Amino acid sequence: MARPSGASGSFSVIGSDVTIRGDIDASTELHVDGTIEGDITCASLVQGETSTIKGGVRAESARLAGKVEGSIDARELVILRSATITGDVHYDALTIEQGAAVDGRFAPRSNGKAAAPSPVTLATDDGTAAMLASV
Numbered sequence: 001m002a003r004p005s006g007a008s009g010s011f012s013v014i015g016s017d018v019t020i021r022g023d024i025d026a027s028t029e030l031h032v033d034g035t036i037e038g039d040i041t042c043a044s045l046v047q048g049e050t051s052t053i054k055g056g057v058r059a060e061s062a063r064l065a066g067k068v069e070g071s072i073d074a075r076e077l078v079i080l081r082s083a084t085i086t087g088d089v090h091y092d093a094l095t096i097e098q099g100a101a102v103d104g105r106f107a108p109r110s111n112g113k114a115a116a117p118s119p120v121t122l123a124t125d126d127g128t129a130a131m132l133a134s135v
Contacts, residue, residue, distance in 0.1 A: 016050055049082045
């Protein structure tokens with residue numbers, strides 16, 4: 001897996017027995033298995049299935065498998081089947097596994113420019129992927 005530019009190859013882990021109340025700002029990859037009550041800004045986020053995030057997420061890439069209650073803004077976003085998301089989702093590229101639950105609106109990131117339709121990939125049970133055009 002390629003690291004985001006500026007990442008030094010290191011990462012931080014928040015274990016399943018840890019609860020953090022407050023915002024987190026990480027310049028590298030962040031792996032969260034515990035509970036975060038605050039906003040997360042990082043280069044890359046990997047969320048474990050038992051993790052809960054109550055706050056916004058901003059990342060270049062995010063792979064979500066747990067519960068998120070807040071808005072998500074990611075250039076590359078993967079929502080796994082075990083994920084439950086309540087909040088709006090902004091993305092450049094999006095993959096959602098069948099079975100994931102999202103209660104919110106999806107919108108491509110525009111960065112102040114007119115947004116071109118972005119690809120949305122839906123993963124199926126047999127491991128294949130279907131591409132959909134954003135509307």
